[in-house]
Amino acid sequence: MPSTAEILKSYYDALYERFGPQHWWPGETPFEVAVGAVLTQNTNWRNVEKAIGNLKREGLLDPVSLHAVPRERLAELIRPAGYYNIKADRLHNLLTVIVNDCAADVDIFLSGAVDELRQRLVSIRGVGLETADSIILYAAGKPTFVVDTYTFRMAVRHGLVFEDASYDDMKSLFENSLPADTQLFNEYHALIVRLGKEFCKKRAVCSGCPLEPFPHTVEETV
Numbered sequence: 001m002p003s004t005a006e007i008l009k010s011y012y013d014a015l016y017e018r019f020g021p022q023h024w025w026p027g028e029t030p031f032e033v034a035v036g037a038v039l040t041q042n043t044n045w046r047n048v049e050k051a052i053g054n055l056k057r058e059g060l061l062d063p064v065s066l067h068a069v070p071r072e073r074l075a076e077l078i079r080p081a082g083y084y085n086i087k088a089d090r091l092h093n094l095l096t097v098i099v100n101d102c103a104a105d106v107d108i109f110l111s112g113a114v115d116e117l118r119q120r121l122v123s124i125r126g127v128g129l130e131t132a133d134s135i136i137l138y139a140a141g142k143p144t145f146v147v148d149t150y151t152f153r154m155a156v157r158h159g160l161v162f163e164d165a166s167y168d169d170m171k172s173l174f175e176n177s178l179p180a181d182t183q184l185f186n187e188y189h190a191l192i193v194r195l196g197k198e199f200c201k202k203r204a205v206c207s208g209c210p211l212e213p214f215p216h217t218v219e220e221t222v
């Protein structure tokens with residue numbers, strides 16, 4: 001019987017072989033990636049790109065300029081990303097920490113060990129675990145595994161976790177089974193998102209899926 005580490009490695013190989021490199025995360029700077037991580041909650045990336053495009057066009061994509069934008073104006077600029085009032089608040093909370101606690105220096109904000117940085121991020125109102133881990137992995141370039149709905153869906157269907165597994169249970173499953181390699185974690189999460197969008201949807205499309213050869217059970221309600 002293969003170990004969890006062997007199973008997860010086999011999944012990675014199958015996904016990579018089918019999909020190839022995903023080139024995540026689209027963003028020119030760590031700051032842009034962090035902003036994108038806040039904006040991408042509950043929307044698709046195309047909408048985030050429009051919102052970030054608005055900020056760029058206005059010359060606001062730096063911590064000091066963006067922090068100084070009145071909340072209503074910020075909400076208007078990021079409107080394409082949806083939930084724009086909530087996201088404007090979350091973004092402002094993040095910017096306040098960068099500007100007031102880190103001298104507006106994104107490198108300082110993203111410094112420190114993974115656990116320390118994660119603690120700093122989740123203590124910001126509106127920054128949840130997935131957003132925090134996305135910022136750590138894709139903006140800071142440090143090894144933390146990002147978990148999302150797609151990860152849960154695949155892992156439950158493949159019997160790797162129970163349905164009531166917590167975010168940190170799922171994160172530990174991957175981190176305890178794989179080497180703490182930033183590039184591996186980067187690619188693996190991106191591949192799972194691709195899998196979830198194309199095959200492991202709410203209504204699973206197992207036929208032709210790269211993980212079809214591995215044991216799985218589909219409950220359509222997952």
Ligand code: SF4
Nearest residue numbers: 157199200206209212
């Ligand atoms: S084989 Fe089915 S259950 Fe497994 S990942 Fe693919 S779509 Fe999801």
